[in-house]
Amino acid sequence: MSQATTSGFTVDLSGQVALVTGASRGIGRSIALALGQSGAKVACVARNRDKLAETVAAITAAGGTAEAFECDVTSSDSVTKVVESVVEKWGQLDILVNNAGITRDTLIPRMTDEQWDEVLNTNLRGSFLFTRAATGPMLQKRYGRIINIASVSGANMGNPGQANYSASKAGLIGMTRTVARELAKRKITVNAVAPGFIETEMTGAMGDSILGEIKSKIPANRLGTADEVAGAVLFLASKAAGYITGDCITVDGGMTA
């Protein structure tokens, strides 16, 4: 398989190797599937290998190639080992998608040290660790695509209850811009995608009344789908996006327009 589509969008990533963190469900699963259907070999990363089996099976069923890699993105040793294993197995790493992320929402007076640290460690440190590890093989090949999944919370606006989360995502965008400048000469692009409200288990936990209120503030009058985020990632991963770096694409149905 060399080509496939996400929402009708076709990209050829055959011969390339991709790594997606948080690939067991939600947005990460859709991204892994889109990259796999486009011909890339996909390393699917999450903490629980069993939970990754379904994503790997879906890519394989679509005629693609994928393997599960168990890893907590906050662990430096574990991240280094995963990248080494991927390169050992497939000889290269072309596309890195830092998608793993968590929320621990509460208003600032009640936010605990643990809630702050957990979110910053997963969303920001995890992306730093994978970016650092992936630049080795990318610099060697003088080619790469790094795509960081940020959020409108942090990128475009604040969001009450999310001081930790929006700090992590704003930090991720700062890191995106700086690493983009560091690696541009080596044909490695570094970009972010900032989703608005997307239908996943993360937003499902918010409850119907909050989601109804949110929908009324979105010009498109609906939540986005994980596939619509995957479409933006697929574009940034493609050769067509070779001159775009240090940018952040917002995917929010016009919410922050």
Ligand code: NAI
């Ligand atoms: P989700 O909760 O459905 O999935 C998160 C994934 O990250 C899971 O596979 C989980 O196992 C993995 N993960 C979490 N901590 C990890 C760790 N320490 N090590 C390895 N894997 C870990 O979340 P969803 O909704 O799919 O979000 C994906 C990304 O998109 C996150 O970075 C999130 O912040 C971002 N995002 C989501 C939005 C939404 O509306 N769902 C909106 C804006 C951004």
